[in-house]
Amino acid sequence: xxxxxxxxxxxxxxxxxxxxxxxxxxxxxxxxxxxxxxxxxxxxxxxxxxxxxxxxxxxxxxxxxxxxxxxxxxxxxxxxxxxxxxxxxxxxxxxxxxxxxxxxxxxxxxxxxxxxxxxxxxxxxxxxxxxxxxxxxxxxxxxxxxxxxxxxxxxxxxxxxxxxxxxxxxxxxxxxxxxxxxxxxxxxxxxxxxxxxxxxxxxxxxxxxxxxxxxxxxxxxxxxxxxxxxxxxxxxxxxxxxxxxxxxxxxxxxxxxxxxxxxxxxxxxxxxxxxxxxxxxxxxxxxxxxxxxxxxxxxxxxxxxxxxxxxxxxxxxxxxxxxxxxxxxxxxxxxxxxxxxxxxxxxxxxxxxxxxxxxxxxxxxxxxxxxxxxxxxxxxxxxxxxxxxxxxxx
Ligand SMILES: Cc1ncc(COP(=O)(O)O)c(C=O)c1O
Numbered sequence: 001x002x003x004x005x006x007x008x009x010x011x012x013x014x015x016x017x018x019x020x021x022x023x024x025x026x027x028x029x030x031x032x033x034x035x036x037x038x039x040x041x042x043x044x045x046x047x048x049x050x051x052x053x054x055x056x057x058x059x060x061x062x063x064x065x066x067x068x069x070x071x072x073x074x075x076x077x078x079x080x081x082x083x084x085x086x087x088x089x090x091x092x093x094x095x096x097x098x099x100x101x102x103x104x105x106x107x108x109x110x111x112x113x114x115x116x117x118x119x120x121x122x123x124x125x126x127x128x129x130x131x132x133x134x135x136x137x138x139x140x141x142x143x144x145x146x147x148x149x150x151x152x153x154x155x156x157x158x159x160x161x162x163x164x165x166x167x168x169x170x171x172x173x174x175x176x177x178x179x180x181x182x183x184x185x186x187x188x189x190x191x192x193x194x195x196x197x198x199x200x201x202x203x204x205x206x207x208x209x210x211x212x213x214x215x216x217x218x219x220x221x222x223x224x225x226x227x228x229x230x231x232x233x234x235x236x237x238x239x240x241x242x243x244x245x246x247x248x249x250x251x252x253x254x255x256x257x258x259x260x261x262x263x264x265x266x267x268x269x270x271x272x273x274x275x276x277x278x279x280x281x282x283x284x285x286x287x288x289x290x291x292x293x294x295x296x297x298x299x300x301x302x303x304x305x306x307x308x309x310x311x312x313x314x315x316x317x318x319x320x321x322x323x324x325x326x327x328x329x330x331x332x333x334x335x336x337x338x339x340x341x342x343x344x345x346x347x348x349x350x351x352x353x354x355x356x357x358x359x360x361x362x363x364x365x366x367x368x369x370x371x372x373x374x375x376x377x378x379x380x381x382x383x384x385x386x387x388x389x390x391x392x393x394x
Contacts, residue, residue: 055357059385061375062359064193064226064337066259068311068378071304074260074294081293093289095296100287103296104267108239113272116279117287121225121253121266125149127281128185128249128268132219133158137184142171144364146193146223149185158184169195169331169339173207181215189223190238191230194364194373196333200234205241208248219274220248225266228257228305229312230334242270249274254291256336257308258298263291312336315379322386326393337361337375342393346372352392358385 070078081093090097101112108114118124129152133139139153143162153160161183163175171192180186188207191198199207204222211218222238242248249270255261265287268278287295298304316338320330323340330338342349346363349372353360361373376382 055359057357058354059358059377059381061377061381061385062361064256064335064375065261066256066308066336067376067381068259068308070259070263070294071298071301071308073297073301073304074258077293077297078263078290081290085289085293088289090285090287090289090292093292095292097285097287097292100292100295101267103299104269107299108243108269110239110243110269111272114243114269114275116268116275116282118251118266118268118282119286120255120261120264121223121251121268122148123282123286124251124266124268124278125187125221125223126152127278128187128219128221128251129153129158130156130281131277132185132221134184135159136182138182139185139187140176140179140183140218141187142176142189142192144194144367145187145189146225149187149221153185165192165195165197168197170197171199173199173203173210177207177210177214180211180218183215183218186211186218186220187223188220189225191226191235191334193226193335194337194339194361194371195331196226196335196337196339197331198230198232198235198334200232201236201238202234204238208241208245212245212247216247218247221251222248223251225251225253225256226335227252228309229336231309231313232332232334235334239269244271246271246273249278254295254298257305257312258295259308260291260294260298263288263294265291265295311379312376315376315382318379319374319376319382319386322382322389326390328393337373339364339367339371339373341370342372343370345369349392353385353388356388356391358388 085093101115104115105112125148129139129149133153135158138159138161139149140161141150143164150160161179163172163179166172176186190204208220211220224237227237239250242250249268251266251268253266268275316333319338323330328340328342330340346368350360364371364373
């Protein structure tokens with residue numbers, strides 16, 4: 001039987017393959033592999049041989065992806081784009097690369113010149129490390145925090161200074177400001193991965209003012225990958241601050257709440273001068289037509305984002321309760337993952353869970369002997385995972 005491509009993908013979208021293809025777009029379960037590549041310089045093939053794909057049927061709550069993938073509007077945009085536009089460059093496609101930048105800019109009362117796109121926000125982080133660190137311009141980061149910018153700085157032989165989290169596993173703004181004197185770049189992950197906590201907006205502003213005073217040439221990159229999952233009103237986006245402060249810029253991603261980790265799209269937003277420098281490091285057309293179309297559809301569907309935030313909050317609250325009933329506290333999570341103090345090596349917990357079909361997060365030095373990271377899946381997955389947590393931790 002001959003099917004048109006459109007009919008084929010319509011069928012795919014309507015059948016049981018639908019949720020599988022959405023999960024595929026969300027690219028679950030590959031974080032440990034990538035991290036090992038950064039840490040030890042393994043090639044992709046070597047890391048793949050070591051980690052392999054998640055076992056068939058496992059509950060994969062080891063990487064912080066959206067378990068459901070993109071929303072219906074974004075999903076439909078991908079199907080339509082694949083059918084009609086996959087053969088075209090992003091200038092010849094609607095929405096184009098430029099349309100996406102305008103849509104993002106409009107959302108924040110900014111101009112396209114304030115926006116640069118990335119193949120995931122990881123590219124923004126990497127470009128920032130390339131553009132703003134150097135042999136005598138250190139990168140400052142919390143410890144533990146997200147390692148992508150650090151891995152690039154280290155690879156280039158640029159110094160990295162780390163600042164420990166405080167007792168509540170929050171970023172330490174005074175410590176960061178002190179360490180930043182003369183530095184090239186501060187990487188501020190807010191909410192922070194893996195600790196899941198926020199630095200309140202008032203503290204972010206105070207930190208920025210202090211760095212402007214004490215180290216005016218230092219750039220500050222605020223990574224808001226998990227912004228859309230935060231529910232504490234003390235957390236606010238730093239994008240307005242970035243737009244009016246030349247040294248500050250923000251990275252955002254479509255990989256988390258928008259469920260598009262497999263489509264690879266993120267952006268940097270900030271003052272024109274900083275964005276221009278950052279954009280010098282990007283590859284032209286580093287986003288593809290399908291991701292662009294899905295992103296525009298997602299940005300025009302705020303109701304779906306609300307729904308995803310509510311879904312995550314319910315599953316997160318449930319999982320916090322499970323650990324609390326077992327006698328273990330998680331840090332105050334404003335993300336789609338928990339960082340739980342189990343008082344034992346994360347590897348013990350991880351191996352015991354894996355034997356029972358549940359994959360939880362990798363080690364996060366220097367806290368790998370006490371804390372484990374558990375990503376939030378669907379409520380159904382968290383209920384099944386809870387059974388395993390009870391067996392392993394009782
Ligand atoms: C804090 C943080 N920033 C950035 C990224 C990069 O995500 P992506 O390149 O998929 O946008 C991740 C991914 O896990 C992350 O946790």
